[in-house]
Amino acid sequence: MKKILTIILDGFGYREEEKGNAILAAHMKTFTELWNKYPHALLEASEEAVGLSKGQAGNSEVGHMTIGAGRLLKQSEMLVNDFLKEPDMENANVIKLLENKDKDIHIMGLCSDGNIHAGVDDFLSMYKFLIDNGFTKIHFHLITDGRDTGVHDAMKYINMIKDIIIEYGVGDVVSICGRYYAMDRDENWDRTKAYYDLVVGGKGLSSINIEKSINSSYEKGITDEFIKPIICSKNTIKNGDIIMWMNYRADRAKQILSSIVNWSTFDGFSTENMKDTLVFSFLPVDKKIKTYNLIEPVVVKNSLGLYLSELDFTQARIAESEKFPHVTYFFDGGVDGKIKGCDKFHIPSPSVATYDLKPEMSCVEVTKRVILSMNNDYDFILVNFANPDMVGHTGNMDAATKACMAVDMCLNKIMEKAEDNFYKVVILADHGNADIMINDDGSICTTHTTSVIPFILCDEKVKLQKTGSLVNVAPTILDYMDIAIPKEMEGTESLIVE
Known part of the structure; x- marks a missing residue:
């Protein structure tokens, strides 16, 4: 039986153009040697190929879920689009929402066209849906992006919201804040508290001219991701109101929603009584966070990890904080908790303001755990190196180059030990990022890319x-391990050529 080590290089797109390409700038000796020595392929990781809309770049959630599922899934972006085109009026939670049309409703989420966590068009569609169904007290809390979009694009999206409010004559923009604060996922509670204090307590820079306030931030070198809390209206969230959470990805919603939903047991910071506040979301956030979901999530049966578990294969999943949910929850098709035989x-992840300050992140510690896991003889090991993606998001070309160099050093150590421990190694990425750090106009690029990704199977006897x-x-992977694929993956080809 073959033992498999699968290495996911997060945000590691394949692109031959050298300009702005941190991966090529890193001169990754180990990766290049592996690419030249072993059979390899170029894989689509964006758009319709992974269940996204045309032109939409892939992301870590979609990437890991698709890698694990072994089939084409309709992703959250498309599920939300379908719902907003034709809402399920028989859904019990939709009915519950419409029963509360006399209450203040707060539309909250990431307001951009990045479509990784949310989309501005969804804000507009939800607003129209609420208007059409009799809501008259609608308030927007807009989180600025600058990570999955340009770094100075916020006003484009804010103006879209302001324009529709003027058109219909209903609603207001209550708050503006960068995702650095509003969408933290690493228990930096000071950041989450700053956002909570804004949307609940009204604490922030008071502004009657949003554009002027945003431009003032730009003049100080503060880009969209890092916009500090701005309060624009007195209509903050109070007990008994309704929240319509617009982000369809759960990972960066948990902290702020837990502080509101679980107010009585939440211990991250002091919170207000919110026992009568109802929170609606498109999709589930977390088992421990009660939200009313408007859409039934896709159920992924027999993902690779769960299938191997049922066959009594032992597994190790390894990643640092930023990508730990991806090698577990997302790779397993949305299954949380303990899995038989899987450690x-x-x-x-390092505690720094931004990862360009420490481009190696925790890759050395991740590598040590991979080597230890190989020594412990797991049947299947999955590891994620976060560096190309997380440092790529900073827009810092030099740091992203160093991040890729650090990963290459780790690859070298892992490959040495893999041979000693009789592991066959698969190397791939989940989407692009560090392959484009500079846009065509010379501006920095912080977003994911639609580039293809590399796939290497480190066995010279195989043809791909x-x-x-x-x-x-x-x-x-199953074909290479000589394991029959489950019926759910039937119709999806192996890349191995017989």
């Missing part, structure tokens, strides 16, 4: 197709 190793997509990965 999960969470390596803390030259192209494919992330849906082909799980069937390929």
Whole structure:
């Protein structure tokens, strides 16, 4: 039986153009040697190939879920789009929402066209839906992006909200805040508290001219991601109100929603009584956070990890904090909790304001755990290196280059030990990012890319197709392990050419 080590290089797109390409700038000796020595392919990781809309770049959630599922899934973005085009008026939670039309309702979320966590068009569609169904007290709390969009794009999206408010004559923009504060996922409670104090307590820079306040931030070198809390109206969230949470990704929603929903037991900071406040979301956030979901999530049966578990294969999952949910929850198709025979190793990410300050992040510690796991003879090991993605998001070309260099050093150490421990290694990415750090106009690029991604199977005896997509990965691994694929993956080809 073959033992498999699968390495996911997060945000590691394949692109031959050198300009603004931190991956090529890093001159990754180990990766290049592996690419040249072993069979490889280029895989689609964006757009329709992974269940997203045309032109939409892939992301870590979609990437890991598709890699694990081994089939094409309708992703959250598309589920939300479908709902807003034709809401399910028989859904019990939709009915519950409409029963509360006399209450203040707060539309909250990431307001941009990045469509990784949310989309501005969804804000507009939800607003129209609420207007059409008799809501008259509608308040917007807009989180600025600058990470999955340009770094100075906030007013474009804010103006779209302001324009529709003027058109319909209902509602107001209550607050503005950067995602750095509003969407923290690493228990930096001071950041979450700053956002909570804004949307509940009304604490922030008081502004009657949003554009002037945003431009003032730009003049101080503060880009959209880091916009400090701005309060624009007195209509903050109070007990008994309704919240319509617009983000469809759960990972960066948990902290702020837990502080509101679980106010009585929450211990991150002091919170107000919110026992009569109802929180609606498109999709589930967390088992411990009670929200009323407007859409039934896709159920992924027999993902690669769960299938191997049922076959009594032992597994190790390894990642630092920023990508730990991806090698566990997302890779397993949205299944949380303990899995038979699977040990999960969470390596803390470094405590820094932004990862360009420490581009190596925790890759050395991750590597040590991978080597230890190989020594412990797991049947299947999955590891994620977060560096190309997380440092790529800073827009710092030099730091992203150093991040890729650090990962290459780790690859070298891992490959040495993999051979000693008789592991076969699969290397791939989940989406692009560090491959484009500079836009065509010379501005910095912080977003994901639609580039194809590399796939390497480190066995010279194997022949691979030259192209494919992330849906082909799980069937390929099972094929290589000489394991029959589950019926849910039937119809998805292995990349191995017989």
